[in-house]
Amino acid sequence: MFVYQIKVEYLGTNFAGWQIQKNGITVQGILEKSLSKYFKKNISVIGSGRTDSGVHATEQSAHFRLNKKILDKNIAINSLNFFLKKYPISILDIKKRNKNFHARHSAKKRIYKYFIINRAGSLAIEKNKAWHIRKEINIHLMKKGANLLKGTHDFSTFRASSCSAKSPIKTIKNITINKNRNKIILTFVSRSFLQQQVRSMVGALEYLGSGKWTLNYFKKVFLSKKRSMCASPAPAHGLYLNKVIY
Numbered sequence: 001m002f003v004y005q006i007k008v009e010y011l012g013t014n015f016a017g018w019q020i021q022k023n024g025i026t027v028q029g030i031l032e033k034s035l036s037k038y039f040k041k042n043i044s045v046i047g048s049g050r051t052d053s054g055v056h057a058t059e060q061s062a063h064f065r066l067n068k069k070i071l072d073k074n075i076a077i078n079s080l081n082f083f084l085k086k087y088p089i090s091i092l093d094i095k096k097r098n099k100n101f102h103a104r105h106s107a108k109k110r111i112y113k114y115f116i117i118n119r120a121g122s123l124a125i126e127k128n129k130a131w132h133i134r135k136e137i138n139i140h141l142m143k144k145g146a147n148l149l150k151g152t153h154d155f156s157t158f159r160a161s162s163c164s165a166k167s168p169i170k171t172i173k174n175i176t177i178n179k180n181r182n183k184i185i186l187t188f189v190s191r192s193f194l195q196q197q198v199r200s201m202v203g204a205l206e207y208l209g210s211g212k213w214t215l216n217y218f219k220k221v222f223l224s225k226k227r228s229m230c231a232s233p234a235p236a237h238g239l240y241l242n243k244v245i246y
Helices: 027-039 073-083 139-149 197-209 215-224
Strands: 002-010 056-066 089-097 109-118 131-133 151-154 169-180 183-190 239-245
Touching: 002 027, 027 056, 027 073, 027 089, 073 089, 109 197, 131 197, 139 169, 139 183, 139 197, 139 215, 183 197, 197 215, 197 239
Parallel strands: 056 239, 109 131
Antiparallel strands: 002 056, 002 089, 109 183, 109 239, 151 169, 169 183
16 A cells, blocks of 8 residues: 655635535545546545635645555646646645655644735735735734744634644744735744634734734733634635645
């Protein structure tokens, strides 16, 4: 039995998230159908993590097991993408891994990016691909708030009520916030995240940057460990799973 890792790009706008569900089209479901059709056997795909409905990926990682060796990965990639052509999903790479590789459990870092377009005019090209905020944002305040989130903390404030993680303790290795003209890019690096943690942190940082909260109140909310005090999560369409590092 061979283990293969695939790197996948997708636009999550019209998907009910990554994970297979009874109702709704999912990225995992479409991939499993395409892989099963190409290899002529039932294939189960395991992702590095779930992305919510509307969330995108520039490089999601997943693995599957196969009872035969892929002799030409370029032919396999082109053929699989032919089966996927009706959907905004693309397989970027296929790589043979050792038998102990697991897309989720073997991951050392996950990198998420969140995109905000901060301008008065509505979005045309980047509609459903970034969060449009008209009011001017103070990114210097956002950076101060982000610095408080770095390190190992109890992130209960930013944890969805449906989160199944055993512990709210996570370690944020790094957060960077950069602005290029009217585009603000927030980058989050951690081994793993709680459900809706990144979107909730972005929502709280936006409250800080737009003047709805002071830095002291932001800190109070974070330390409260109360989900009820948190800002609304930022919209899903601004979030991208950027890369998974093993």
